[in-house]
Amino acid sequence: MTDPTRHGPLDDAQGLAFGVTMAAFGMHILAHMGFVTGQTVGLAVLLTHVTGLPFPAVYFAVTLPFLALGWYRLGARFALKTLFTTAALSLMVALLPRWVDLGRMEPAFAAILFGLMFGIAALAAIRHGGSFGGLSILWIELQDRTGFRAGTAQLLSDVVIFGLAALIVPLDTLAYSFLGAAVFSLFLAINHRRDRYVAV
């Protein structure tokens, strides 16, 4: 009999396809509004603002070193799934504006929508063993080496990213971005529970 707590290839493929599509849609909204955010994606958004290079290329380049670290730390399976999701997200973010041309959006609602879309995308990716990230792998490694708590490092890195963003985006944009990031974090904090969604 098939073990219900193990995802098959089709389960994972549709979960990651869903996650990538929702993340790309969220990213499209974020870019349209000129918002910033935290984590690996936030770092890539900042670099995009500073360098003027296209976001998909910057994002993919930023994730590569973490991918190597992820391979070493969490194994080939996790690294390959992450490579698949980050490559697919880069591609989708590049393609989506061709098909979806956003019009006028109220910034507060756009921020909430971005938070929900990134939240559900991250939830789906995590439940199906992928990730959009990188930065957090670095903080886990740091915790193992030095004992410095990964959660604290994660929070501090977001403070730094938002601090740098304050130098380049207007204050109201920063406030809306913060609202989106808060929705995203809260959504993940409430819903990401291994004791409830038990399949891996």
Next chain:
Amino acid sequence: MIDPAKHNLIEDAQGIAYGATMAAFGIVILTHLGLVTGQTAGLAVLIAYATGWSFGPVFFAINIPFYVLAYVRMGAAFTMKTFLAVALLSGLSLWLPGQISFAALNPWVGAILFGFLSGSALLALFRHGASLGGIGIVALMLQDRLGWRAGWVQLAFDVVLFAVAFAVIEARLVIISFVGALVVNLVIAINHRRDRYVVT
């Protein structure tokens, strides 16, 4: 001790808020493109197109008779949560067009985005003990009373809806709508599993 296998009030509230918001965003995309869908929402969309009324009030009105059945079959909590989800979706679908707009949207991509948004919305509502109303409950009653299989009744209802849709919208749009409805149903068929998401 708090039972991890039960959602608390805040968890259910955010799940229902997520479901109603994503479903409303899905309806904005669907109606922007002039597409249709299945089940109770599909009936409301068709009536809205045929009469020129807004989706929100029509959807809210159609669902009213079903709450009695829901109360008898599924209990007070399910009925109350479903009422809240339907009311929230109805209200949001009126409010959202002032919040977001599309300059242009590819109908095929729009249909897939609608499928993902509504699929994950329904999944969240089901997992938090709610629904978006009507036809499904009637199908369950018919199975009990007359022995008709609920799944077939729902399918037959959708076949009739899509057949009528050919009279209301262009044939090309009906076919694109079918892709969207297929994505919704695939998302639910693959992911709605009580053996994986174990909480009620």
